[in-house]
Amino acid sequence: MTTEVHRPRWQIPPLSRDERILGGACQALATELGVAPLAIRLSFVILVLAGGWGLVFYGLTWAFLAWAGPTGAEAAAYVPEPKAASLQHRYLAIALIVAGLILSLRTLGFGFVDQIVFPIGFVLTGVLIAWNRQQTEGGVGAAVRISAGVLVAAGGMIAVAALNVDSWEAVRLLSIMAVVLLGLSLIVGPSVARIGTELDKERQERVRADERARVAAHLHDSVLQTLTLIQKHSDDPKRMAQLARRQERELRTWLYEATPEQPGTMRLGPALDNVADAVEHDHEVRVEVVTVGDSLDLRPESIEDLVSATREAITNAAKHAEVDRIDVYAEHRTNAIEVFIRDAGVGFDPDAVAEDRHGIRQSIRARLERHGGRATIFSEPGQGTEVELYLPLNETTRRPATAGEPQPEPDEQEAEIDPENLLKAGGEHP
Amino acid sequence: MIRVALIDDHALVRAGVRGELEESENSDVDVVAEAGTVADAIDAIVRSKPDVVVCDVHLPDGTAADVIAGVVERGVTSRFLALSVSDAATDVIHVIRSGARGYVTKAIEGRDLVDAVRRVNDGDAVFSPRLAGFVLDAFSANLESPGNPELDELTAREQEVMRLLARGYAYKEIARRLSISIKTVESHASAVLRKLQLSSRNELAAWAANRKLV
Numbered sequence: 001m002t003t004e005v006h007r008p009r010w011q012i013p014p015l016s017r018d019e020r021i022l023g024g025a026c027q028a029l030a031t032e033l034g035v036a037p038l039a040i041r042l043s044f045v046i047l048v049l050a051g052g053w054g055l056v057f058y059g060l061t062w063a064f065l066a067w068a069g070p071t072g073a074e075a076a077a078y079v080p081e082p083k084a085a086s087l088q089h090r091y092l093a094i095a096l097i098v099a100g101l102i103l104s105l106r107t108l109g110f111g112f113v114d115q116i117v118f119p120i121g122f123v124l125t126g127v128l129i130a131w132n133r134q135q136t137e138g139g140v141g142a143a144v145r146i147s148a149g150v151l152v153a154a155g156g157m158i159a160v161a162a163l164n165v166d167s168w169e170a171v172r173l174l175s176i177m178a179v180v181l182l183g184l185s186l187i188v189g190p191s192v193a194r195i196g197t198e199l200d201k202e203r204q205e206r207v208r209a210d211e212r213a214r215v216a217a218h219l220h221d222s223v224l225q226t227l228t229l230i231q232k233h234s235d236d237p238k239r240m241a242q243l244a245r246r247q248e249r250e251l252r253t254w255l256y257e258a259t260p261e262q263p264g265t266m267r268l269g270p271a272l273d274n275v276a277d278a279v280e281h282d283h284e285v286r287v288e289v290v291t292v293g294d295s296l297d298l299r300p301e302s303i304e305d306l307v308s309a310t311r312e313a314i315t316n317a318a319k320h321a322e323v324d325r326i327d328v329y330a331e332h333r334t335n336a337i338e339v340f341i342r343d344a345g346v347g348f349d350p351d352a353v354a355e356d357r358h359g360i361r362q363s364i365r366a367r368l369e370r371h372g373g374r375a376t377i378f379s380e381p382g383q384g385t386e387v388e389l390y391l392p393l394n395e396t397t398r399r400p401a402t403a404g405e406p407q408p409e410p411d412e413q414e415a416e417i418d419p420e421n422l423l424k425a426g427g428e429h430p
Numbered sequence: 431m432i433r434v435a436l437i438d439d440h441a442l443v444r445a446g447v448r449g450e451l452e453e454s455e456n457s458d459v460d461v462v463a464e465a466g467t468v469a470d471a472i473d474a475i476v477r478s479k480p481d482v483v484v485c486d487v488h489l490p491d492g493t494a495a496d497v498i499a500g501v502v503e504r505g506v507t508s509r510f511l512a513l514s515v516s517d518a519a520t521d522v523i524h525v526i527r528s529g530a531r532g533y534v535t536k537a538i539e540g541r542d543l544v545d546a547v548r549r550v551n552d553g554d555a556v557f558s559p560r561l562a563g564f565v566l567d568a569f570s571a572n573l574e575s576p577g578n579p580e581l582d583e584l585t586a587r588e589q590e591v592m593r594l595l596a597r598g599y600a601y602k603e604i605a606r607r608l609s610i611s612i613k614t615v616e617s618h619a620s621a622v623l624r625k626l627q628l629s630s631r632n633e634l635a636a637w638a639a640n641r642k643l644v
Contacts, residue, residue: 245537248515255518286537290563290596293570327559327598331566340597386597 014075015065021127023062028069032080035090038128043098045124050105052120122156125149222250238284245286249277268303268330268337269294275311276328283318286325293332302397305367306339306389309375312364313341313387321345321385336373339389347379364389371397432551435463435480435508437471437497439490443536447484447513450540457544468492472500480508482551484543485530487514487521495528502529511550513538519564527627532556554616555623562595565626584622591618 016027026044030037047054070078083090129149158174226247233239253273269291276287310328317326323345330339364387365375372392379385391397434451438444444464451459463478465471468491475483475497483501485494494512501508510530512522515537522533531550534543535558546556557565569584584592587608594604601619605612 252515288559288598290559292563292567292596325598329559329563329593329597331593331596342598344598344600344603 011078011081012065012069013080014069014071014078015062022058023066025058025062025065028065029061033090033094034080034083034087035094039091039094041128043094045121045128046098047101047105048124049118049121050102053101053105054124055120118156123153125156126151126153218254222254223247242280242284245280246277249273267294268298268306268332271303271307272310272328272330272339275307275314279311279314279318279326283315285318285323287314287318287328288325289328289330291330298337298393299397302371302391305370306337306373306391309364309367309389310339310341312367313375313389316387317341317343317345317385320348323384335393337391337393339391340386341389342384342386344384347381347383347385349381350377350379373397431458431460432482432547433462433478433480434459434547435465435471435475435478435483436461437465437474437483437489437494438486438513439466439488441466443486447536447543450543451484451547454540454544459544459547466490468496468500471497472504475501475508476504476506479506482547483508483510484513484547485510487512487525487533493521494525494530498525498528498530509550509553511546511556513543519567522561522564523568523626526561526623529627531623532558533561534558535560549616553620555619557592557595557619557622559596559598562592565622566592566596568626584625588618588622588625591615592622595619 013028013032016024016031021027021041026040027037030040033040044054044058047057069075085093126149129152226243230240230243233243253270269289272289272291276289279285280287310330314326314328317323321343323343325343327342328339329342330337368375368389368391372394373390375390376388377385378388436444436447436451438447444466448461448464451457451461462480463474465474466489468489471483471485471489483497485497487494489497494510498510510525512525512530512533513536514521514533515535526533531553532546532555534546534556538546538558549556565584566589569589590608591604594607599607601612601615604615608615
């Protein structure tokens with residue numbers, strides 16, 4: 001009953017290269033805990049206020065992750081262990097740990113003095129505000145954010161300086177700090193900016209490379225294989241045409257039907273395409289399928305029987321009609337699905353067919369009658385044949401309405417590329 | 431002779447189509463120009479003024495719709511038949527709405543292609559089963575908002591004709607089945623084409639866009 005999912009034991013999370021501000025340690029912890037990275041970053045900043053210990057903790061965490069954490073492919077394959085505690089509880093736990101550490105460290109009293117530690121805390125808070133990037137943000141937003149960060153950092157330092165020391169010393173301290181900051185920004189600023197843009201570029205390139213790899217993988221499995229097969233069969237034009245046609249169908253589906261088939265649902269259009277493909281493979285005939293409308297609310301059994309009946313009809317035409325082309329047209333109407341299988345072949349007189357040869361036609365008929373539908377065959381010698389399948393939409397054929405109707409997920413591909421996006425989306429708004 | 435321009439970015443495809451057009455039985459088609467890009471196509475068509483342009487939907491620098499727009503702008507009245515491997519409904523509907531009189535897939539046989547060119551040359555519409563399917567889909571998908579009824583809806587007869595086309599019937603088989611003349615079938619098809627091209631409803635475009643996402 002229970003499905004056993006094998007996952008490795010608890011893993012050390014990898015340092016994040018994509019979303020880091022400093023070394024990527026906060027992002028790594030956040031990913032592992034499934035919380036917003038901002039929460040972890042704030043925690044470290046708050047701990048800086050406790051005698052500067054936040055910096056020490058951060059350094060230790062970073063060093064540990066860099067030393068013991070996975071890298072490369074292993075890091076890419078890393079998936080955080082699902083947590084038993086709810087999101088709220090996890091945030092609460094983080095808050096309690098931070099509070100406990102602050103209280104104990106401040107009580108013990110070692111660490112740097114507040115005059116040094118508080119300005120650093122404010123600067124870091126400013127940095128956090130300035131760098132806490134959201135995925136979708138224009139240039140104006142970024143500018144506002146950075147200015148706000150600088151203001152917080154500066155304002156905080158001024159406030160601390162004013163509160164802790166007398167005014168003369170405050171001015172002196174501030175001017176020293178200003179000079180130091182100015183120097184630092186002159187030295188570090190350009191390279192920080194460069195790192196920022198390079199990170200962005202690198203990320204875009206990675207996304208592009210992933211996409212290219214996905215396309216390449218698909219083309220390799222499909223088109224290249226087929227081309228190889230075609231070369232091997234270059235003395236057999238029919239086989240070549242068959243291979244090319246099958247590949248064409250496959251590639252077209254891949255290109256224009258973005259949503260892959262979801263397990264548990266069966267759509268008529270793709271199912272008929274598969275059937276056509278199979279018949280083309282077994283018989284030397286082209287099968288053109290045209291589907292109008294598509295509904296997901298049919299019982300799988302009903303669709304299955306309809307598809308099987310269609311398959312029988314196409315196979316019959318391929319075997320007996322002596323044509324090189326069969327047309328299949330399926331239409332979803334308001335209260336029924338109709339499928340027409342038509343060939344312009346030799347035809348036959350339906351009345352003249354002996355009773356005992358009704359076997360195949362029975363297998364078509366019976367499949368539809370089971371669901372309250374019907375199959376009608378129109379044919380005349382020399383005038384081709386058309387099989388008409390009719391499946392009513394009613395309580396026996398419709399799937400019972402459920403709330404969780406499968407919806408195509410627009411984000412699916414993005415999630416494949418960067419699972420962190422999902423985590424962030426879930427964690428940013430607890 | 432019907433003078434035809436052939437627009438496709440693959441020289442091999444052009445050669446193949448050219449062969450099919452010129453060498454089919456009773457062919458009265460003469461290929462007078464070829465081009466592989468939108469810019470070259472417009473030049474070639476303006477220069478040679480063919481009766482019919484057989485044009486690939488996708489070109490390296492644009493689409494068949496761009497070619498049609500460019501040619502119309504220069505006052506040339508050639509008729510267009512779109513030819514493509516692409517079956518994306520969006521592209522097909524777009525090209526038809528830009529003024530092409532028909533759409534066939536490259537899998538079409540030479541005989542049928544010559545037939546389609548002839549039909550377009552006569553000012554008729556050419557519906558492959560797939561195009562007929564797209565049309566039915568487009569006109570049935572949005573019954574909730576009947577904006578401009580007499581222009582937008584297909585008549586029962588037109589629907590019937592489209593359905594038979596989608597089922598793979600040729601015009602003369604449709605005529606026999608509905609007990610009407612081939613001319614009447616043709617005029618129904620042309621009426622549908624006109625509705626498709628003139629239809630003011632945005633839903634048609636929206637439908638085509640959705641279709642790609644389904």
